[in-house]
Amino acid sequence: MKKIFSFVFVIFTLLFGCCSATVYKVGDSDGWTAKDHLYYHWTEDKEIHVGDSLIFEYDHNLNDVTQVSGGLEYEFCDSSFPKAVYNTGHDVVTFTEPGSYYFITSNHTQCTSGQRLGVFVVHDPSSPSPLPLPSKIIPSRHVYKVGDSKSWGVYDSDFYYNWSKEKQFNVGDGLLFEYNNEVNGVYEISGDLEFLNCDPTSPIAVHKTGHDIIKLTKPGIHYFISSEPGHCGAGLKLQVVVGTTLNVPKLSPLERLTRWLDILRHH
Ligand SMILES: *[C@@H]1O[C@H](CO)[C@@H](O)[C@H](O)[C@H]1NC(C)=O
């Protein structure tokens, strides 16, 4: 196996004349383990290039690294059709092509509690780029109108609970709140307890235009209540759980284009 990697590396070096390959230890000191959002934050500040490698470290009696082919398998922790399975406990994966890569553990319980990693590999901008950066992997963003055909108002007490329960919200999606801003408003609050008690005293954000688009920028639970405690008590409150289909790509389409143009300009 080592031989193959060195071979690939030599070929890569010959082709691209580049020696700046980086080796990343997945999860840093935590290694490869089940921890909520650990890998989301781990990839946040990294730009992984073709030629770079990941090292997965873990106890091979308890775990493995299963590479799956797409975002859906990643999302649902479905390891039934793996692209590759690594189980030495010290696995090195080197990227030879740009694109999205998904790694999960085949232990479903641990995968759903966070042991999965999505990375987006790009060409090294300092080496000649034979291909335009892939653009088809941009996840689609969705703006949900809260309540669909109904505006932000008081209905049955479980109306918003049901509305949000059926949906899968992802980082990058938006919520659109529509209402009469003379009688209502939207407060984003930070916790379960405030949500239960309809406590508007320390909001994270206050929206009052009557046509508010709120972008969901972080994974986790987000809470919205009416600015009117009476309305909130009657059910005008919304809780959404935001997941991460793709941690990647971190570049916006515009940044991607700019970067690509920069690369062209230098040649
Ligand atoms: C999956 O992980 C959980 C939690 O660590 C463990 O209890 C369980 O036995 C594992 N399942 C398998 C099939 O290894």
Ligand SMILES: *[C@@H]1O[C@H](CO)[C@@H](O)[C@H](O)[C@H]1NC(C)=O
């Ligand atoms: C919410 O869902 C529950 C269970 O499916 C249902 O009984 C209830 O009528 C729903 N409420 C509304 C307002 O749609």
